[in-house]
Amino acid sequence: MKRILITGGAGFIGSHLCERLINEGHDVICLDNYFTGSKDNIRHLLDNHNFELVRHDITSPYFAEVDEVYNLACPASPPYYQYNPIKTMKTSIYGAMNTLGLAKRIRAKILQASTSEVYGDPEVHPQPESYWGHVNPIGIRSCYDEGKRAAETLFMDYYRQNGVRIKIIRIFNTYGPRMNPNDGRVVSNFIMQALRNEDITIYGTGLQTRSFQYIDDLIEGMTRMMATGDDFIGPVNIGNPGEFTMLELAQKVIDLTNSRSSIVHMPLPGDDPQQRKPDISLAMEKLNGWQPQIQLEEGLKKTITYFENHL
Numbered sequence: 001m002k003r004i005l006i007t008g009g010a011g012f013i014g015s016h017l018c019e020r021l022i023n024e025g026h027d028v029i030c031l032d033n034y035f036t037g038s039k040d041n042i043r044h045l046l047d048n049h050n051f052e053l054v055r056h057d058i059t060s061p062y063f064a065e066v067d068e069v070y071n072l073a074c075p076a077s078p079p080y081y082q083y084n085p086i087k088t089m090k091t092s093i094y095g096a097m098n099t100l101g102l103a104k105r106i107r108a109k110i111l112q113a114s115t116s117e118v119y120g121d122p123e124v125h126p127q128p129e130s131y132w133g134h135v136n137p138i139g140i141r142s143c144y145d146e147g148k149r150a151a152e153t154l155f156m157d158y159y160r161q162n163g164v165r166i167k168i169i170r171i172f173n174t175y176g177p178r179m180n181p182n183d184g185r186v187v188s189n190f191i192m193q194a195l196r197n198e199d200i201t202i203y204g205t206g207l208q209t210r211s212f213q214y215i216d217d218l219i220e221g222m223t224r225m226m227a228t229g230d231d232f233i234g235p236v237n238i239g240n241p242g243e244f245t246m247l248e249l250a251q252k253v254i255d256l257t258n259s260r261s262s263i264v265h266m267p268l269p270g271d272d273p274q275q276r277k278p279d280i281s282l283a284m285e286k287l288n289g290w291q292p293q294i295q296l297e298e299g300l301k302k303t304i305t306y307f308e309n310h311l
């Protein structure tokens with residue numbers, strides 16, 4: 001049994017990770033300030049004596065004796081990370097420094113939940129980890145993209161300078177139950193609009209592509225990454241290489257929900273990437289043959305069932 005700290009543990013991904021690690025018999029501290037997360041996401045774990053909930057903002061230092069740290073705290077959806085962009089930067093950067101400082105002091109392993117956004121609007125397709133990205137440093141998405149890039153830099157410097165036992169994963173678009181239905185991400189937007197028979201809003205032509213990973217595949221990749229030896233630190237892409245246009249996604253959601261919704265187009269927001277698709281060969285090689293098991297239709301069905309119950 002390990003003692004594990006998960007920052008951002010009450011969020012979408014964090015709550016699934018808490019559940020997985022509790023089910024494996026570990027002692028889990030879930031730290032969150034509830035900016036985008038919710039106690040509802042982890043309510044079912046509260047009675048477990050191995051589970052501890054801490055209200056804390058990771059921009060301030062936090063101390064605990066643990067063996068592993070998963071650093072997930074950061075709003076991930078554009079309307080929320082753009083709500084207070086300075087705070088988003090602080091969460092990424094001070095959050096990285098505070099968790100890395102802790103990991104250094106107690107010799108814990110620490111994993112950073114980085115993102116495919118570090119590749120920006122990519123000129124290389126699909127994106128391998130060796131690609132440095134094409135990111136606008138002064139746009140409306142920069143607080144998130146550059147915050148996450150700076151966090152990766154801090155991880156690498158704590159590793160080189162202090163020998164901290166780091167792991168960096170770059171998560172590609174992930175969806176599933178417990179996504180906030182109103183947080184403005186494309187999968188939750190489309191499903192909610194379809195279930196309510198409202199117009200489905202597509203930004204731009206709808207020909208831009210994304211790859212969608214089901215939450216269980218991410219959690220499997222994440223925990224496998226944490227379990228690797230100290231010689232493999234990443235960064236490693238964790239995502240599903242299946243590539244879909246926004247129009248294809250909208251149509252699939254309409255079909256699966258038997259919705260009467262129509263598709264409408266709205267202007268594209270600034271710096272919206274045109275295409276995204278992970279090259280996952282490194283993950284397959286280093287994480288014992290890990291690869292996504294759940295394809296889009298199956299994952300969408302599970303997510304739609306969750307949102308139906310939520311409504």
Ligand SMILES: NC(=O)c1ccc[n+]([C@@H]2O[C@H](COP(=O)([O-])OP(=O)(O)OC[C@H]3O[C@@H](n4cnc5c(N)ncnc54)[C@H](O)[C@@H]3O)[C@@H](O)[C@H]2O)c1
Pocket residue numbers: 007008009010011012013014031032033034035036037038056057058059071072073074075076077091113114115116170171172173174175
């Ligand atoms: N979901 C995705 O597709 C995706 C893709 C790439 C990277 N990620 C990364 O994974 C992590 C989790 O994302 P998610 O989709 O679960 O988002 P989420 O918004 O559901 O979860 C983030 C959690 O962090 C908490 N938080 C935010 N600021 C905090 C602070 N200052 N102190 C303490 N807690 C704070 C929120 O309350 C929330 O519970 C994020 O770091 C995100 O950048 C997610």
